[in-house]
Amino acid sequence: MAGDKDTLVGMGFDLARxxxxxxATGNRGLQPAMDHILEHEGESVPDLSGVSESKGRSQPMDVDDDDDDVEALKGLVKGAVAGGSEGADVEAKSIKCSQxxxxxxxxALANYHAEKSGHDQFEESIEEVKPLTEEEKKQKLEELRAKMAEKRARKAEEDALENKANENIRRKTHKDLNKLREEVQAKEILKEVEAKKREKVEEAKARAAVKAQIEADKKAxxxxxxxxxxxxxxxxxPDAGQSSPTPAAAAAAAKPAQSGPSKEFKETRLQIRLASGGAPITTALPSESPxxxxxxxxxxxSPDIDVDSVSFSQAFPRKTFSAAELSKSLKDLGLTPSAVLLASW
Structure with a gap:
């Protein structure tokens, strides 16, 4: 089949392919080889060093070489064999598909045709198959090129559609990622705003505590x-323990104490200095609270402080509250509307 090989190479196909x-086609002719090249155009050429040209294929055989080949073909095909009874001395030149x-x-070529087309009706023929002329080879080449061009165009169209679908998926994924990124950034901004608000509140509380401490120190x-x-x-x-202070001193001592009864305060603000040191703590409780x-x-x-061991004292007027006074309300103890207490334990 050197002629078929040279023809295909002359058509521009790669020698290995x-x-x-x-x-692969068992050297069954030019057409099967061209069909194989078209069907496996995009595949890589396997290693053929250990593969026989006739492995797994029927070797081509002319029906006029041996009468046994004709009889074998009769067993493979199902069609009626024309001319079997008449013209027995006529030599068969080819195999014809009745369909x-x-x-x-x-x-071999008849079997290949049966596999490709599904036809199963064959007969002997005295018609001789002539080799392709140069014009026919050119025509075959044009047909082959047209098929290849059509296949490439169809493949290019499929690739374009696939690329478009992949691009749409990529754009959608990118859009979703941008949206998710924007949502995360928005949440981070809200967290920063809330953190700044808390910092401002804490700073305001700290300034108020410092200011109250300064006022308490001034008063002390x-x-x-x-x-x-x-x-x-x-x-x-008043701290000297005299039972009958002078009217001026009594009036000065009674002035802060008398400010409570003149007006009802529902809430008492307390600044508490801890004996352990540190910044004072502040709280606000109802005036009726004990x-x-x-x-x-x-x-x-602090988890180290036992509530039953806590005691309170006041710098001015100087006073230490007893355990029995813990059950009295802030109003009854004269601590409204505000007071500074020293806590110890």
């Missing part, structure tokens, strides 16, 4: 100076 097609009229020069220093002045001048002072609730508030600041 031509050899593969010829071996489509195609003529084949050997049983003023009370201490007034007490020392009273002692130097020999005047009575002093024990203040002790519970102090105990909640």
């Amino acid at each position: 031509v050899e593969w097609a010829l071996k 489509c009229g195609k003529v084949f020069k050997n049983t 220093r003023a009370d201490k100076a007034a007490r020392e002045k009273a002692i130097r001048e020999g005047k009575p002072f 002093l024990r609730e203040v002790a519970e508030f102090v105990a909640s600041q």
Whole structure:
């Protein structure tokens, strides 16, 4: 089949692909080899070093070489054999398909046609299959090129559709990722805003606590100076333990205490200094709350503080609250509307 090989190579096909097609079709002719090349155009050429050209295929055989070949073909095909009874001395030149009229020069090509078309009616023929002329080879080449061009165009169209679908998927995925990224950024911005708000609230509380501490210290220093002045001048002072203070001192001492009854305060604001040190803590409780609730508030600041061990004292007027007074309300103890307490345990 060197002629078929040279013809296919001359058509522009790769030598390795031509050899593969010829071996795969069992050297059954030019047309089967071209069909094989078209069907396996996009596949890589396998290693053919250990494959025989006739492996798994029927070797081409001319029906006029041996009468046994004709008898073998009769057993393979199902069609009626024309001319079996008359013209017995006429030599068969080819095999003809009774269903489509195609003529084949050997049983191998007839079998290949049967596999491809599904036809099963064959007969002997005295018609001789002539080799392709140069014009016919050119025509076959044009047909082959047209088929290849059509197949490439169809493949290019399929690839274009697939690429378009992949591009749509990529764009949608990119869009979804951008949307998700924007949502995450929006959540992060909200978290930052909330954190800044909390920082501002904490800063305001800290400034208020510092301001209250400064005011309490000023008041404590003023009370201490007034007490020392009273002692130097020999005047009575509430802390001196006198039972009958002077009217001026009594009026000065009674003034803060009398501010409560003149007006009802529903809430009491407390600044509590801890004996352990550190920044004072503040809280606001209903005026009817007992002093024990203040002790519970102090105990909640640390797991090491036992509520029953908490006691309170006041710098001005100087006073230490007893355990019995823990059950009294802040209003009854004169701590409204605000007071500064020292807590110890």
